[in-house]
Amino acid sequence: MKRLPVVLFLAWVSLLFYSSIWLFISGFLLMRIELNNQSSCAEPPSSAAYKGFQQQQDYCWFPHKFEKAVIVIIDALKHDFAKYDPANTNPKQFQNKLEIIHRLTQSHPKHARLYPFQADPPTTTMQRIKGMTTGSLPTFVDVGSNFASYAIQEDNLIHQLVHNGKKVVFMGDDTWDGLFPQKFHKSYFFPSFNVKDLHTVDDGILRHLYPTMDGDDWDIVIAHFLGVDHCGHKHGPDHPETAKKLAQMNDMLSSLIEHLDDQTLLVVAGDHGMTDTGDHGGDSEKEVNAALFLYSKTPLFGNELEKDPEAVPQVNLVPSLAFLLGIPIPYSNLGAIIEDLFYSTHTKASAYQINALQVDRFLHSYSLAAGDLPAEKLKHLKDLFSSVTEEYEHVISMWSQSSESESHLESQLLKLIHRYQQYLVQARAMCMESWARFHPVRMIAACSILSLCCLLCYLVGEAGPCLKVSYKHLLGYPIFWSLSAALVFGLELWTSIVDLDTASIFGLVSLASQLCFLYYFRKQSSRKNRPHSRSNFLLFSISSIMLFFRCCSLFSDSFVVAEGEVAPFLLISLLTMTVAKLHWDGRLTLLTLPSLGSESLKPSLSPSYKKECPRLLGLLAGLTFCARLSGIFHSCREETPNCQPSTFLTPLSSVQDPQIKNLSYIGCVVSLGIIVYLLRKWLQHYGNLNSSSPIVLYVRWAFPLITLGISCYWALSSGADDSLTRLHDLKKLALVVFPRVIYALAGLGLLLMICNPVTVYMKRTWDSEADNTVTTYCAAPGSEAELLHVIPQIYRKMQRNLKNRLQQGMEDKEEKKTAAVEAYGLGSVYSAAMVVTLTLLALILLMLHSERLTPSFFILLVEAIIILYIHSHVSNLYSAPNGLELFSVPWYAVTAWALAGTQGFYTTGHQPVFPAIHWNSAFVGFQDGHDNNIIPAILVAANTFSSHILFSAGSSLLLLWPFLCETPTIRRKKPKAEQREGKVEEDDTPMMEMRLRENPDKFSVGLLQLGAKFLFIQGVQLLSCVCAAMILRRHLMVWKVFAPKFLFEALGFTVSSIFLCLGIALVLRVDCAVSKWFKNLILHHPR
Amino acid sequence: MDETELRRMSVGHGFGVLAVVLSLCIPPLFLDDFSLLGTHVMWLCVCSAFVIAVNIILLLTLKPNPSYKRTSFGSKVNKFSKSCIYFFISCLVFHAVVFLYGAPLLESVPETFMFSVLLSSFITSRCLFILGPNFHAWVRVFSRDGAMCVWDHSLQITTLGSVLGAWFGAFPIPLDWERPWQVWPISCSLGATMGYAAGLLFGPLWIYWNRKKLTYKNR
């Protein structure tokens, strides 16, 4: 029997999936680490330099030029929108609309200037606001200390302004509220979410802008207009609405300029551009090219300026504004100052010097915190910086000694400025290289590897119940090839022939092993053309339709947002259609077709219909009811403003009303108790509870103990804090001790399960009468072959004896001392182990959640059991008498199982966005925080993916359950029941899971195919998430919806595949133990 | 294959489609602010009533169900009352099913109920009209070999059309297009109506094309 290769094969396929996920992440997910350091006036980057300015009062790094500033951000203001071409007689809708800018730049070239403003990708509003305030290059994942909110952790302009005593007034887009909570002196936020709404934000700003500016209560006004961007999204740039909107902006700017005084700087900037369809988010020329307009009533610029200024990188605004307003440059800034604003050579040089010092300081701290910047380039930059600084200090000292002519020194300074500029540009380019570039080649490669993985799973899953390809070909050769490929690439890398990073090497290696697998698989399977039954193919089944819709839904942001409702809808549709098809196929009715016309009006229904149909309908109704009911435990995401998060998500301790508190506490404890009680009842029903094996003792005693522990823990954690101070320490201790004891108990349970998972109660009695003739197989006693032959006989005999005894009743129990071995619970030995393990897992996982989510876990388990029952009824109704079809789990069951898992993610109060993660689960049992990051990561992952864990670990039940529910009545109904005398009796007794032992090869192949099908279903969903993220990377919602969804799906897939392998490994471990048990039985039992 | 029966059925189906069309055309003549989207519940009422009325007329004229021949007045009354009860129960069952598929429980109850009445008039009333209040016959018709005449086939097709239409009608609801027809239950009832109409139109064609394959054991 091949047990190990099954698990190894699944693990290998999972590894292939992981490598493609990794490759995709390396190409798509732009990642960087946030530093928490803050700049401050007291700590300039270098204290030695520019003593010349320090006499000035309120001096901070650099002498400031303006007291006040008005910063107008017009969302998606392209450079094309802002520039004005008088020669253009036939302007498009968006051209030549902002004539005020043109007029000012023409009439006052020293006061006003329009620049192309180069945004860094990703060109989404939130990332751009972050970039324009921190001066850094924000990516999708800025790994900071806090995932739970979008608030900017890094040092930024707003922070510096507020910290240096400026009153910052904000009006406009409410994204700023999330980024800078509680920072503004005064703020007027307007909702930005509705893209269709062109005017709310702009009109709101215009109501407040001029009154605020005329008042005194401000130093900095920031106004963020959204109309132009929304106009682009709704109509596209070349549309009359855009013209209207730009005209409105033009009027706004002209009256704004009238309200300006001499001491105020005006900055008008677009955060990004837009494509011809009005979208943005990517890195194309049109999206990146925004506009920047600077104006003040005092001269800003020097004389000798070219007509068409060069493009200004967006981050360059940050140090320039900082210097102009006299605040320190934010710590993580990578921008360089805008050269034109500093016209004397001396000030320019010193500004550049401070700027470079600050960038150098940041690069140094960053390279200490993270290793993703290339070391060689860092060193090169460091060298460049120190040489320039040395020279600068030399020149400055010569200047102060006035030993050389001024013109010579000035030319030297100009050279230095040029080198500083080079340094700053190179530093920014290096960071951009590693933080802000998509790699389309990698993304496409990852997609193709992922699709090959799915294909591979599909082939294995579809291969039918008689997959006979040897594991040498399935597993051995691909692994050999992948190892050799790894070796080759490793050597090439070592000898530096090729320059590849690890992700791409792993991608190539997995590609090699996939191709090898496909080659051998084709070669092997083409030899024998097995007939297939069409109904088992995925393509011809209902589940393919549901899977298709499911995958399509992942490409629409509204459907991803509504996934919590979409998944149960598809789930119940799938199961309803399955049952309807069962009826359509006549499996339920088995009509006795009447021959007479009068009878045809009242066809008789077979008895199995009367029994099975209400049962199936009842199960279906129960399932849909559970699915609907569990919807009350949902949480919300910010894209659905009307959604009210479920009250069950708040922990008990924050419930004020004591009566509600007590009631919900009781409800939670009761549902917890019911779970444990049902487990006991189930085991009792199948006769597994009588066993004296340690795991049954564990079920009998430790489960109630765990329940008690969890209830006590809840009681303690939800109790009010104003209890006696003397008890306070005790309570704190208990809050730590209870969960840890439960963790330990659970660990003990899992250990027991691995050591001795057989829960069979054996009773030996002595009897001479019963026929002990177990035909012996001619082989060495205890050998595999004999086991195969004898075990079913033993099992049948046991069953027969039991039946006889039951029939004979109580009176002659004394007289007949039957001598067979009676084994209780042998028919459910596999499922018992799985069910116990799953319940244990569920208890641990629900302890990590808020107490009041316990009923949702209960509903989830009930739902899973209902799916199992529906599946086993349907399978048993479809299967032929020999039950061979039962060994391959149909697609619909696996799809339903996966959909239920997805639904469970939402009904346990999760959403695929970072702020919705339940962070406090990291502190269950660890009240005082952690020393390392591993334990909290595990706890949070277990909390987030609990339904993935339960459903993937329990997926092997899909194979086991139909055997468990096998009833003799159904078998007897089959028309082709064998009529031979000897067989009839054997067919009568249900073999249950012992049928699996009859066909060990089919059993292991069945498990393998089940695993492959499960991985296929999950993998296809992952693939569509990946494709959605890749194709829609310019979509408005990519960073808010698709990218987080992809991340959660990828992590969920990883967790699922790990627990799938573990679950199947556990089943095979039980199989091993059962083999051993039988071996002992045969060796010790006299026959 | 009974050609005349098929022809009779096509005419009947034509009237069925006409009923749906008329439910859109006639009410504006009498009601002032009647519109499909604005006063949707009203339209649902009208449409169900029209469909049921046409079905009753067809039942009386075409007599697809031979069991209605030569029955006493008492049994007719009995059958009629039974049919009414069946229809009402089916409305409740559809309401429950629609709720279980995700319709709101407390809000827009009248809309949901009228939607289930519409479904009942598309499905149950046709069942009653073709098969009579005979639940076993209903069960029989909806299986692979259960159809015994062209009417059974047409019933299968229109039922499938209505159910699939209603099911697909649920798909646009989550989208953020903010169109008036995305409101529950408009898209679903429109989908069901379209599926029903399509079933009525294409049913006879489908039966005609497959007339070689369809052999009926009885009649």
Ligand SMILES: [Zn+2]
């Ligand atoms: Zn924007």
Ligand SMILES: [Zn+2]
């Ligand atoms: Zn936008």
